[in-house]
Amino acid sequence: MSETATPSQTKTGNRSSLAQELLVPVLAVVTGLIIGAIVIVASGANVFDAYGALFTGSFGSPIRLIEGLQVYFSTGETKELLRAIYPFTESLVTATPYIFAGLSVALGFRAGLFNIGAEGQFFIGALCSAFVGYSVKGLPMIIHLPLAILAGALGGALWGMIPGYLKAKFGAHEVVNTIMMNWIAFRLSDWLLNGPMKASGFRPVTPNVLPTAELPRFFDDPLRFNLGFFLALLVAYLVYWFLFKTTTGFEIRSVGANPDAAKYAGMSIVKNLVLVMALAGGLAGMAGSAQVLGVDHWVGQGFSAGYGFDAIALALLGKSHPFGVVLSALLFGFLRSGATNMQSRAGIPIDIISIIQGLVIVFIAAPAIIRWFYRIRSIKTEETVLTRGWGK
């Protein structure tokens, strides 16, 4: 410990820490958007058109909203109004699996584990939920829906627990194991979709889940906004409560922050590793559940475009805090969802969003760039050790 590192920090304590915590992520996002704008200009397109379309694609057009409200109040006709709020609700729909999957990776980070397996857990969760959703018949929604979600959570939990167990028991590194489990999940789903879980007809997809297993939607077609979003918020709060207000959460954070000290304090490393991976898997599995029960209602090849991998970036951006994850998931949801409109109306390839996301992650991972760019005095904040490297 350097003798001089302390003064500035000890004085402020943790009172202004929220602003400090938010500063770098916010600037990272802003800088990502600015550089994205430069790329757009370099590609010969108009930035204002592009970001304007991104904005209306993710939040909706204010003009249309006003028009929709006028129509609604004068005639009671909701079609225009629904059309106006469609982009906003689609963003929330996109954010929903991001929240669950982000929580999964964040929980792993908190325990010092790198869960790259969220994508596989997502698939398994979706398949389990779909299976219960279409095969169990005759149940009322109040039982069927929770059962289908639970199936997804348990499937994901199993998929996460295996690498957790291998790590705890044999020291096999979870990064390798979760990647392996991803491939097993992908190939297993290929097989299931072409075989045991295939719907009648020739398409390699599962049957549709029964209406009793669908997450209720709040509006008519084509609006897909459903209960899953609020479920995600609730789960985010529960994860927060679990991590910061319970003894087990305390153990998990201790194991993540300093496993030696955790062992010294009498905590079981093995138990906590397995538990965290199972819970993380369960959360990623719920992401799959929410997607299949709320949005798609069936699972086919290409069910996910990498929610589980984006979740890694998202957990980093959210500083592995459940509330941070929710904010980042909303950001990703709005960017991803709005990108369709940007692609269509401004002709900007959807890949620009990936570039912006990538830049944001670089800036989060190397905050020094942001500090240097904005000349922020180096405030030595706590350095979160995300994972503990290889071996051990």
Added chain:
Amino acid sequence: MKKLYFVIAALIVASLVLTACGGGGAASSDAIKVGQVTDLGGIDDKSFNATAYAGAEKAVADFGVEAKYLESTQQSDYNKNIQQFIDEDTDLIVTVGFLLGVDTAVAAKANPETYFAIVDYSYPDCFGTDFVEGQTCGSATELPNVLGLTFATDQAGFLAGYAAAASTQTGKVATFGGINIPPVTIFMIGFEAGVKYYNEQNDANVEVLGWSTAASDGSFTGNFDSLDDGRSFAESFVQEGADIIMPVAGPVGLGSAAYCQETGSCKIIGVDTDWTVSSPEYTDVILTSVMKNMNIAVYDTIKSVVDGNFAGGVYLGTLANGGVGISAVAGASAELNAEIEAAAAALSDGSLTVNGVLGQ
């Protein structure tokens, strides 16, 4: 910190400007608007989506229509992308692939004023009794605003099989698919029939590996993206003695082509498009290509919208209407070309059928 405030302020101003000029929507012109929703392969798949869009681009040049596409990266994008085009008051929405079958039907029913065309699919698609429209299938009835674009690729596959049987040195030819679904196996059925017809005509005994119509089963990679699978499937067929291979699995076939090029032990039959054009680097190992001329189908569909005589139903691309065909067979003798032309003519006038040859 001053610089920081400046940046934030600039951003707020920028966002206000963006909000103000957004929402106006695209400039509305009177031109016919065409939008294509791709499947997961994306617009650059050198097959399916690319060929279909080529038709749209030709229509842009010929009729001055506006055309654009949206790429789907995951299942839930299908619906969203279709909605995007509806929101932009697109006149004709072209969806590509059977996976969009349900979403297309639902959107078509909700928007009867919008025309749709779906590649490789057609309505009605609900059969039997145990179905729910809009969920397990798209529609139990024909939809007046949707044109299904389907292709008799078995006819073209037949010609490719004939050419393969005539060209093999080892007496064995092979085919494999991505997954065992009709749009894939129809190529393989035609291929097998073509080989069989060649054997009958020439008293030969060329064998087909990787597919049997009688068993309705064969070799499948289980995916449409692994080049490694294409390589290993080609390798095992060559080991079994085949020297001509027709991979019906999109880009997977490029892995097979690479294997053939490196070892010099086999030739490839391309599918969907002319591979000597789409993948010219493999020209030396390409025997011929079974072409599914989706570009022509899409072009004709756009033309019907422009001419104001769009009609729903099913379009079937055949050898007769140029909807399917094969590209020039590499190293073919004049004799062979004549035989192929004769077979094509017979298939076109119905005197020869795939099912007939296979005895079904």
Added chain:
Amino acid sequence: MTNVLELRGITKRFPGVIANENVDVTLREGKILALLGENGAGKTTLMNILYGLYKPDEGHIAVRGKQVEIHGPNDAIAQGIGMVHQHFMLVPVMTVTENVMLGIEPTKNGIILDKEKVAQRIREISDQYGLEVDPHAYIKDLPVGIQQRVEIIKVLYRQADILILDEPTAVLTPQEVEGLFKIIDTLIKSGKSIIFITHKLKEVLAVADDITVLRLGKVVGSIDPKEATSQKLASMMVGRDVSLVVEKGKAKPGEPVLVVDGLAVRDERQNLTVRGVSFEVRKGEVLGVAGVQGNGQTELVYALTGLLPIEGGTIRLLNEPIRHTSPREILERGVAHIPEDRQRHGLILTFPIHDNMMLCTYYKNPFARGITLQEKPIFNNAEELVKQFDVRTPNIYVNAGTLSGGNQQKVIVAREFSRPIELLIASQPTRGLDVGSIEYIHKQIIKKRDEGSGVLVVSSELDEILALSDRIAVMYKGQIMDIVDANKTSKEQLGLLMAGVHPTDAKNTK
């Protein structure tokens, strides 16, 4: 005689704190200046200014009478100033030569690295100053003492003639300290000048030509070592009279708390590092375990606290055996453990103080009810302990990592002493701490003894062992050489036992 280095009126402020205020320091040519001060007195800040890592707000630096501006380590090197950091800046998987040439790689023909030239120069330097370093050895294979010499070579290789040694003895065994002092002597004889930063009084008295004492960022005074005593220096450093001798009454040993018989333990690399150790600790007594670092003391303590499994032999705690017993069970039986490495085992540096204060009891009433943590009791507990154990911190919500070493140790002591205990195991309890903290922690340990707990103190500092113990066990190569009565032994006898000399022989030389 000239002054090679003068710091005049140096002031450095950090937000909310003045790290250095109007500091004057003078280094005479060919002399050793000891810069003495407690942790946080501003020594390191001052040296970082000299090394160009910080820019002073006021004041100037003069080298050989000429005022200079130092903007970074390269400027410092150019002025002939070299620094040996407390934490070595070496790449473990590289050789000595490669480490020395890092940053100034000489080349043949501008492309090929000329390692042999560097190795040759290292050999010359090594011979000249008696450093005995093999240029081709890998850093990871070298003991800490030799690694330090590599750091010194790095500085000499860059032709520094003013050397700054920052807490050079903190990581060394007594023997290595002796070796270092010899090297310092050789360096001085060949005309180098040295600033020696430390808080250890005896070392200062042993080597320094001049002493400057810092306290709270200011120079308290300079003093001639001939006139200085440990007591006087300690008072200057702390700002009040401190007692360097632990006052303690006679022990009143009771029942055995801990009985160890024939214990064998393997370390994490599966080496048998404890080979048949037997002893007992009674209520109301302090058993000191002396020995040079790395003779099995660490593993002994780990086995006693459940952090390492037992290979052979028995441990009985309050008449109950310990075997495959989890650390938690051992804690619950009334064992308090002040771990050797406070940052590795003792604290979670990224957690606030209040969480560290309940690290071992978080699951118990009143900190938890069911599975939920109870904030109020947690905060109250921390507030009380901070007050009671005089932890210097702005509040209980700051992270433990922001505290100075002494205060970190106080947090551990406070936590471990705050629950009812039968046995205290204290491993290197005052390593790296300043005089004030040492005094405090020693008093607390004796207090526990007098309350009737058994105490096992493991330390590589003989002074500490002698100050605290009632009986002393000396470990050498995983075995106990002898257990002696603290009142009837001497440093010399212990030193011989620590070096592995058989007890009967050790007695004879007394």
